[in-house]
Amino acid sequence: MLVLVHFQSAAQPNTIKADRLAYVDEAIQVLSFSNDPNEARLFILCHNGKIWVYEDGEVLPEPFLDLGPDGLDIVDFGIGAEEGLNGMVLDPNYEENGFFYLMYNGWKPDGSGINLYDEHLICFKRDENNPYKADTEQNSVLLTFEMPRRGHNAGALAFGPDGYLYLSVGDGGATGSGATGGGSGGDSDNNAQNLNTILGKILRLDVHGLDPYTIPPTNPFVGVPDTREEIWAYGFRNPWRWSFDRLTGDKYIGDVGEVDWEEVSFEPAESQGGLNFGWRLMEGTHCYEPIIDCNPDDDMVLPIYDYAHANGLCSVVGGYVYRGTNIPTLNGYYIFTDYCGFEEIKFMTLKQEVDGWAFKPIDLEVEGGFIPFQEWRFGWGEDNKGELYLCTSIAVYRLSSDPDAPVIGKPENLVFSPNPADGLTLMQLGTNASLEWMEVFDPSGKLVANPIISATNLPGLRLDVSNYRSGVYTVRVKCNGTDDLLIGRLVVINNN
Ligand SMILES: [Ca+2]
Numbered sequence: 001m002l003v004l005v006h007f008q009s010a011a012q013p014n015t016i017k018a019d020r021l022a023y024v025d026e027a028i029q030v031l032s033f034s035n036d037p038n039e040a041r042l043f044i045l046c047h048n049g050k051i052w053v054y055e056d057g058e059v060l061p062e063p064f065l066d067l068g069p070d071g072l073d074i075v076d077f078g079i080g081a082e083e084g085l086n087g088m089v090l091d092p093n094y095e096e097n098g099f100f101y102l103m104y105n106g107w108k109p110d111g112s113g114i115n116l117y118d119e120h121l122i123c124f125k126r127d128e129n130n131p132y133k134a135d136t137e138q139n140s141v142l143l144t145f146e147m148p149r150r151g152h153n154a155g156a157l158a159f160g161p162d163g164y165l166y167l168s169v170g171d172g173g174a175t176g177s178g179a180t181g182g183g184s185g186g187d188s189d190n191n192a193q194n195l196n197t198i199l200g201k202i203l204r205l206d207v208h209g210l211d212p213y214t215i216p217p218t219n220p221f222v223g224v225p226d227t228r229e230e231i232w233a234y235g236f237r238n239p240w241r242w243s244f245d246r247l248t249g250d251k252y253i254g255d256v257g258e259v260d261w262e263e264v265s266f267e268p269a270e271s272q273g274g275l276n277f278g279w280r281l282m283e284g285t286h287c288y289e290p291i292i293d294c295n296p297d298d299d300m301v302l303p304i305y306d307y308a309h310a311n312g313l314c315s316v317v318g319g320y321v322y323r324g325t326n327i328p329t330l331n332g333y334y335i336f337t338d339y340c341g342f343e344e345i346k347f348m349t350l351k352q353e354v355d356g357w358a359f360k361p362i363d364l365e366v367e368g369g370f371i372p373f374q375e376w377r378f379g380w381g382e383d384n385k386g387e388l389y390l391c392t393s394i395a396v397y398r399l400s401s402d403p404d405a406p407v408i409g410k411p412e413n414l415v416f417s418p419n420p421a422d423g424l425t426l427m428q429l430g431t432n433a434s435l436e437w438m439e440v441f442d443p444s445g446k447l448v449a450n451p452i453i454s455a456t457n458l459p460g461l462r463l464d465v466s467n468y469r470s471g472v473y474t475v476r477v478k479c480n481g482t483d484d485l486l487i488g489r490l491v492v493i494n495n496n
Helices: none
Strands: 004-006 015-023 027-032 042-046 050-055 084-090 099-109 115-127 130-147 157-159 165-169 201-208 211-214 231-234 241-244 251-255 261-267 305-308 316-321 334-338 347-353 356-365 377-382 388-392 395-401 415-417 424-428 435-441 452-457 460-464 471-479 485-492
Touching: 027 084, 027 388, 027 395, 042 084, 050 084, 084 157, 099 130, 130 201, 130 211, 157 241, 241 316, 241 377, 251 316, 251 334, 261 316, 261 334, 305 347, 316 377, 334 377, 415 485
Parallel strands: 015 356, 027 377
Antiparallel strands: 004 452, 015 395, 027 042, 042 050, 084 099, 099 115, 115 130, 157 165, 165 201, 201 211, 201 231, 241 251, 251 261, 261 305, 316 334, 334 347, 347 356, 377 388, 388 395, 415 424, 424 460, 435 471, 452 460, 471 485
C-alpha cells in the first residue's frame, strides 16, 4: 500500500546566542575589512564619524578614519541625534583600487540665521601603503543635497548583484515629526511621491571611484521628463536600514514610520525598478494621506510586514537575511529589530514560505543581557561569510549559535538512490527510527513545501522529485527519539 505523507517545515529558531565583541560608542554597521571571502577582520562604523578596525578579538586603538570633530572634522559633519555617518560600502574592486563609499550628513549655519542640513555621498581611498588607514587626502563628494529639516536621513548603501550602488535617502522630515506633532510631519512637502527630488527614495548609481557617478542606462526613469534619473524606487519615509539577501539578490527595506506603523518592504531580485512603496499616501498597509481611497489603482507595493507603535516599539531597524554557516536553523530568516522596544518583543524575523510571509519574534541571548532604556539598537552588519552582527548605542555583537539546535549528523546518514534522480528516489535513514519531520531546500535555499513521500518500506522512504527543477537540494530529517538531525544532498536532473 502506498501512503502519501505531507511534511511541514520544523526546526524554527526561538533564541539565538550572541557574543559581545566590544563596547563601541554609537556603532551602526559592521562589514568585512576587505572583499576577501576569508577575511576575519571587521570594520565597525559609528554614527559619530569613527570607523574602527576589529582584529584578533579587539578594537584597534587607532581608527581607520574619523570624519568627526576629533578627526578629519570634515566640513559640516553633523553631531545631532540623527546626524553623522550613516553607511559604508567597499568598492567591488577594493582590493585593487582601494575605493570605499560613505554616506554622512550634517548641519551648518549659513551666516544668515538659517541653518542648512545636508547629506553627502563621498568616496575615499585606502592608504596605498597601510590597509589600516584611509588616505585622508584623497576623497571626492559624489552627491550632495540639502535636507529641508534635521532628521530622516536614511543613508544605508550597498552594491547590488548588478554592480550598481544602491543607497537610501529619507523624505526630509524632522526628527520626531508626527508623533510629537511637529509642523513638518507627514512629509508635508510630499517629497517621497515627487519624482523630481531624490528625497524619500532608493537611488541606483554607477560609481567610478573619485570620478563623478553616471546614471545606469536601465534605471527606470531614464529619459522621463521632470524626474531624477538616479531614482530606483520611491515612496519611502526614512529607509534607515535596508539590505540585499546575499543569496537571492532580493531587497529587504525597513522604513521607519510616522505616527502608528513601522514596516518592512520587499523588492524581488527580478524587479526592474520604478516601484512605489507608498509613503505618504500610505503608512504601512494603512492609508495616511488621504485617509481613505489612498491606493485607488492598487499599484503600490505594500509591506510584507507592519507593526504598531505598541509595547514600547517605535522605529524599525532593518536587518539581514541570515546566510551564514554558524546557525543552520536561522538560514533564510530575515532578522530585524526596533530602535527602542525594551518589552516583550525586541527582535523579529520574517521568512518567505510558499504560502506567504511567516512572522516570528525571536530572542537574542547575550551575557549579562542588554541594558534596558540605555542600549538603543542602531543597526546590523554582515560579513563576507554571511555571519550577522548587531550594533547598539554602546556595543557590537556577533550572532553565534542556536542553543536549541539539533546536532547535525554526517551526510552519509542520509542516502538517496538513485542520486541524481529524476522521479522517485529512495531515501534511506541509516537508522530504524521513525521520521518525525523533514525539510527539503531547493538550490536557492528556499524551503520546498510539502514534499510528497511515499512510505512503503520504512525506514526507506520514496521521495518524488519529478516536479523539481534541476539542481542540488539539501534535505534535513529529524527522527523520533533523538535530537540529532540527519542531512543529505540530493541532485535532481529534470528535463521538464
Ligand atoms: Ca510603505
